[in-house]
Amino acid sequence: ILNVEQSPQSLHVQEGDSTNFTCSFPSSNFYALHWYRWETAKSPEALFVMTLNGDEKKKGRISATLNTKEGYSYLYIKGSQPEDSATYLCAFRRAAGNKLTFGGGTRVLVKP
Amino acid sequence: NAGVTQTPKFRILKIGQSMTLQCAQDMNHNYMYWYRQDPGMGLKLIYYSVGAGITDKGEVPNGYNVSRSTTEDFPLRLELAAPSQTSVYFCASSYSTSGLSSYNEQFFGPGTRLTVL
Numbered sequence: 001i002l003n004v005e006q007s008p009q010s011l012h013v014q015e016g017d018s019t020n021f022t023c024s025f026p027s028s029n030f031y032a033l034h035w036y037r038w039e040t041a042k043s044p045e046a047l048f049v050m051t052l053n054g055d056e057k058k059k060g061r062i063s064a065t066l067n068t069k070e071g072y073s074y075l076y077i078k079g080s081q082p083e084d085s086a087t088y089l090c091a092f093r094r095a096a097g098n099k100l101t102f103g104g105g106t107r108v109l110v111k112p
Numbered sequence: 113n114a115g116v117t118q119t120p121k122f123r124i125l126k127i128g129q130s131m132t133l134q135c136a137q138d139m140n141h142n143y144m145y146w147y148r149q150d151p152g153m154g155l156k157l158i159y160y161s162v163g164a165g166i167t168d169k170g171e172v173p174n175g176y177n178v179s180r181s182t183t184e185d186f187p188l189r190l191e192l193a194a195p196s197q198t199s200v201y202f203c204a205s206s207y208s209t210s211g212l213s214s215y216n217e218q219f220f221g222p223g224t225r226l227t228v229l
Contacts, residue, residue, distance in 0.1 A: 009152065034217070043116075043202060043220035044155075089154060098143055098162070098208050099170065100218065102154040 002026055004092045006103035013080045013110050020076040021106040023090030027071035034091040034100060035064055035075055044089060047075075080110040113138050116221035118203050124227045125193040133188040133224050135203030143206045144186040145170075145218065146178065148199040155202065161186055162208075193228045200225050 004025045013019045025033060032051045036044040048057040053068040061078045077084050087107045091100035119134045137144065142163045147155040147170075157170030161180040175197060177189040186205075190197060204218040 004154075006154075043222050045220075046217045049217055091155075098206070099145075099157060099160060101171075102147075102156075104152055104154040 002092060002094065002101040004090065004101050004103040006088075006090055006106050008106060009104065010107040010109070013077070013084075013108060015080060015082060015110055015112050017080055018076065018078045019080060019108070020074050021088065021108075023073045023075070023103050025071050025073070025090070025092040025101075025103075026094070027069060029094040030068045030071075030092075031095040032093040033066055033068075033073050034093065035073070036089040036091065037062075038087040038089055038105070040086070047088075075106075077108070080108075082110045082112055084108060085110045115139065116203055116205055116219050118201075118221035118224050120224060121222065122225045124229060125190075126229060127193060127195065129193050130189070130191050131193070131226075133190075133201055133203075133226070135186045135188065135221060136184050137186075137203075137205040137219070137221075138184065139205060139207070139219065140183065141205035141207045141219070142183065143208055143218075144180065145204045145206075146176070146186070146188045147202045147204065148172065148197075149202060149223075150199055158188065158201075190226075195228050198226060198228045 035047040038044040050066040055066040087105040091102045116137045145160040146158040159178040161167045201224045203221040206218045
């Protein structure tokens, strides 16, 4: 059983503030780490796929970093806006397999 | 392209009833997946398929069955519904080619909310 954990489970952010949260995953047999954004009443949408240690990805005000040696990834939201309110899921993919193991998600609520 | 579609959107079942959740994709993806989402638990893989005629169990397969007779369709069958199967079910698909780097971004359907009473 693969352990993929996200923390915190939820956080409230004031509009305009920046925030970050963590995904931890097994450091062995790493192949890829996915981040998904999941808005209420919608389906998850892919944000990033990260594959190399030290990877940094950016999409607008959202960015992510990856440390495969220690098994963690951070997702950052700069200058949070109400439309950033969503659950952010990370998913670990091990080598030699196409299945993703998802973390429990971090639910972000941005307050105006 | 419609992407990944799921029907129905909502369903209430009585204990012991059976039903099939439909999933279809029009992106010619070879991989398809069924997940269930329980509060605070993220997504758990029920079954997946690597192509027509091939299916395999995920983390939580008990109480479910699948089939994949075509590339496009991947129905999920509940034979004897139990309250523990109350959940939101998501179907997803992805494209993967052997021998090439493929990072397997998954595309999700809108979900089916199932309640078993």
